[in-house]
Amino acid sequence: MHHAINHVHLRSNDAESAASWYTEHFGAKMIGSREVMPGTITITMDTGNPVRLNISSQRAGESQEKAVPEINRLGLEHYGFETNDIAADIAHFENVGVRVVMPITDVGSGSKIAYIEGPDQVVIELVQPGS
Numbered sequence: 001m002h003h004a005i006n007h008v009h010l011r012s013n014d015a016e017s018a019a020s021w022y023t024e025h026f027g028a029k030m031i032g033s034r035e036v037m038p039g040t041i042t043i044t045m046d047t048g049n050p051v052r053l054n055i056s057s058q059r060a061g062e063s064q065e066k067a068v069p070e071i072n073r074l075g076l077e078h079y080g081f082e083t084n085d086i087a088a089d090i091a092h093f094e095n096v097g098v099r100v101v102m103p104i105t106d107v108g109s110g111s112k113i114a115y116i117e118g119p120d121q122v123v124i125e126l127v128q129p130g131s
Helices: 015-026 086-095
Strands: 007-012 029-034 042-046 052-057 079-082 100-108 111-117 123-128
Touching: 007 015, 015 029, 015 042, 015 052, 086 100, 086 111, 086 123
Parallel strands: 007 052, 079 123
Antiparallel strands: 029 042, 042 052, 100 111, 111 123
């Protein structure tokens, strides 16, 4: 039996704005937008690899509770984007006012990671693989 991650699904108070943020900063492209569950719109985005990013709007009356944007928490802690220039990415995010949760850290074998806070207090890891 084969299994592979199909998508990452986020919930947002402003799905269109969040989708624009991922387009601006990660080059994600909107594939479609439709009502999947009654009362919500889900935007499906191509992130340049087989794993899609889905962003859904909130339904009226749903919880407004947000996750705490920190690392080392239980449950879904973060998801990651691979990069070939983590220093340039972090400089870009700092210049546009994106919160850096954890600065660039060498994790061995030339690999580097860093964490930022995306829309809706989502934690995103940037991964620069080693050679």
